[in-house]
Amino acid sequence: MQNEKLHLLQHSFDDLIEDIEGSLQEENEAMIHYHLLRAYRMRTRIQEFQRTEAQSREYQVLKAEVDKKLAEWHIWLAKLFEQNHDIERAELHRLTALQYHHELPENYFQYAHVTLRKNLLKVDREITENMDYVNKSNVHEVLAAVRRAKFAVRVAESEGTKTDQTNYVLGWIDEMEKAIENDKVLSQFTQENPEESESLEQVLAEMNQLIGLHEVKNSVKEISDWVVFNRLRQDQGFKSDDLSLHMVFAGNPGTGKTTVARLIARIFKALGVLKKGHLVEVDRGDLVAEYVGQTAVKTGKKIQEAMDGVLFIDEAYSLTRSSQNDFGIEAIDTIVKAMEDNRQRLVIIFAGYPKEMDAFLKSNPGLRSRIKNHIHFHDYTVDELMDISTLLLQEMQYKMEKDAQDILRNILQKSVLKNPHTHGNGRLVRNILEDAVLNKASSTVSDVNNGMTGIDLSLLDADIMRVIEREMTEGVSSEQRRSRAIESH
Numbered sequence: 001m002q003n004e005k006l007h008l009l010q011h012s013f014d015d016l017i018e019d020i021e022g023s024l025q026e027e028n029e030a031m032i033h034y035h036l037l038r039a040y041r042m043r044t045r046i047q048e049f050q051r052t053e054a055q056s057r058e059y060q061v062l063k064a065e066v067d068k069k070l071a072e073w074h075i076w077l078a079k080l081f082e083q084n085h086d087i088e089r090a091e092l093h094r095l096t097a098l099q100y101h102h103e104l105p106e107n108y109f110q111y112a113h114v115t116l117r118k119n120l121l122k123v124d125r126e127i128t129e130n131m132d133y134v135n136k137s138n139v140h141e142v143l144a145a146v147r148r149a150k151f152a153v154r155v156a157e158s159e160g161t162k163t164d165q166t167n168y169v170l171g172w173i174d175e176m177e178k179a180i181e182n183d184k185v186l187s188q189f190t191q192e193n194p195e196e197s198e199s200l201e202q203v204l205a206e207m208n209q210l211i212g213l214h215e216v217k218n219s220v221k222e223i224s225d226w227v228v229f230n231r232l233r234q235d236q237g238f239k240s241d242d243l244s245l246h247m248v249f250a251g252n253p254g255t256g257k258t259t260v261a262r263l264i265a266r267i268f269k270a271l272g273v274l275k276k277g278h279l280v281e282v283d284r285g286d287l288v289a290e291y292v293g294q295t296a297v298k299t300g301k302k303i304q305e306a307m308d309g310v311l312f313i314d315e316a317y318s319l320t321r322s323s324q325n326d327f328g329i330e331a332i333d334t335i336v337k338a339m340e341d342n343r344q345r346l347v348i349i350f351a352g353y354p355k356e357m358d359a360f361l362k363s364n365p366g367l368r369s370r371i372k373n374h375i376h377f378h379d380y381t382v383d384e385l386m387d388i389s390t391l392l393l394q395e396m397q398y399k400m401e402k403d404a405q406d407i408l409r410n411i412l413q414k415s416v417l418k419n420p421h422t423h424g425n426g427r428l429v430r431n432i433l434e435d436a437v438l439n440k441a442s443s444t445v446s447d448v449n450n451g452m453t454g455i456d457l458s459l460l461d462a463d464i465m466r467v468i469e470r471e472m473t474e475g476v477s478s479e480q481r482r483s484r485a486i487e488s489h
Contacts, residue, residue: 006058009046013062016042017069024076032077034441039070041434078114090114112149112169119145123172127179139186146176200224200270207263211391212384213256219375220264227271244372245273246339248361249351251377254425257351258312260377265310268347275345280306284318287331295330303338308345316350317360332364339370380425385412389429393460398437403462408432411469435468436460 020035043066050059078093116123119142120133134142150173180186204224207217223245230243245268249257262279269277280302287299303311313319313335319328339348350357350367354376361368380388386409393400400408411432415423424431443464444455 005049006062009042009049009059009062012042013066020073024073027080032073036070036073037434038438039066039073042066043070090118115145115149121145121176123169127172127175130176131179131183134180134186136186139180143177143180146173146180149173150177198266198270200267203263203266203270207260207267210256210259211387212380213260213377216256216260216375216377219373220260220267223373224267224271227268227273231271243273244343244370245347246343246371247347247349247373247375248357248371249349249375249377250354250357251351252353252379252421252425254427254429255377255379256426257377258314260375261310261312261349261351264349265347268310274310274347275308278306278309279312280309281312281314283314284328284331287313287335288319288327290327295327296334299331299334300338303334303342303346306346306348307342310347310349312349312351315352315356317352317356320360320363332367336367336370379416379421379423382409382412382416385416385425385429388426389433392430392433396433396437398433398458398460400460400465401462404460404465407462407465407469411465411472415472432468433460436464439464439467 016035016038020032020039023031023035043063046059046063046066050063074093078090081090081093113123119138121130121142150170204221207220210217227243227245247264249261251257258281261281265274265277265279268274282302286302287295289295289298319331335348338346350360350371352360361371386405389400389408412428415428437460440460444457447455
């Protein structure tokens with residue numbers, strides 16, 4: 001059965017490569033993005049199987065192949081947009097390519113160049129000429145681009161070998177930064193304007209718009225109130241509590257942990273606790289290396305990346321789940337030290353299943369003592385899952401007729417009853433809707449080929465949902481449903 005799943009995924013991947021590379025040659029952007037959606041969903045399924053199946057090594061190899069292809073496809077799109085002078089979209093695809101295949105130094109170098117070009121800056125032009133393109137309206141954006149480029153070249157340098165080219169570009173970037181900072185007019189506009197910053201009320205209002213999560217919202221509000229209260233005591237000369245804002249998020253998959261973590265990062269920025277307020281999301285693979293001594297370096301890089309923001313460690317318990325010779329302990333030791341040394345600049349959130357997180361903390365008393373804030377994410381009710389489906393459909397620009405909604409509710413009720421703690425919550429809803437869209441695409445193409453016209457491309461009807469309901473009742477996996485939809489296409 002396991003070999004069958006792996007074979008099915010490999011076969012689907014081979015078909016996907018043929019489809020997307022054909023679309024790339026035709027420069028059919030709509031079909032390229034359709035096939036990329038297939039690739040993203042395939043990657044998610046491989047990750048799920050990698051965690052749960054015995055052949056985890058084989059799934060890891062397949063995931064690496066998918067990631068490499070995703071990087072190649074996004075680089076191809078970046079080059080296409082560069083040719084069409086759409087530098088903003090080119091930069092986005094260069095950055096996405098790095099996400100999937102970050103080992104190649106050349107990818108970082110090309111990203112640096114396209115980031116600068118987006119702001120009309122060129123390294124083969126004199127600094128004084130480049131300064132003609134910088135003014136008080138865009139100086140913030142230009143400085144941010146220059147610093148992103150500097151970071152990318154530094155990474156390229158660390159991943160590869162130092163060359164005359166990297167030295168030249170880094171020297172140019174340093175000169176560009178100095179020229180902006182030393183300009184008497186521009187330097188007045190390089191400091192962040194507090195009035196443009198996001199307010200605490202704005203972020204909390206956004207959090208309150210989330211479906212369900214009532215206890216989570218209350219906990220976050222209490223933490224933010226505690227921070228404000230301590231600031232007031234400090235201002236009046238009272239002794240204040242030492243702020244330790246590290247947290248544990250315990251909850252099943254799909255309960256909104258990552259979404260809330262992003263909001264918390266923004267809340268802490270609005271409160272002035274964190275300077276940047278960004279979120280860096282990692283799992284075991286991002287922290288643990290294969291050889292002695294490398295894990296501390298690898299974990300340290302992620303900690304530095306998250307500095308002045310939030311480091312979100314998903315499935316944190318996996319750091320201690322393997323054998324005694326495992327290097328996960330080295331990652332934990334590095335994290336604990338960072339929690340102590342950088343408590344004014346870094347918030348770390350440990351996330352995962354409730355039972356596993358409890359066991360993880362009990363096995364690490366030093367870690368447990370440093371975490372005061374524990375937030376539990378309850379599973380969504382069926383009504384809340386239906387509300388989530390309404391929001392997702394709006395985002396995806398689809399609508400669902402009443403009979404189809406009734407079928408969706410029935411699917412969700414059965415899934416919750418059958419798997420009360422592992423049904424997937426919001427992730428289940430997203431998977432079902434994405435399956436429905438793929439079925440819609442396949443049936444629409446078939447209808448068009450048969451001469452049908454006037455098809456509502458935004459409507460998911462009851463027939464589409466009945467197919468999904470039947471296949472889920474038969475025990476057909478989401479990956480198999482997608483393969484069937486693609487094969488019929």
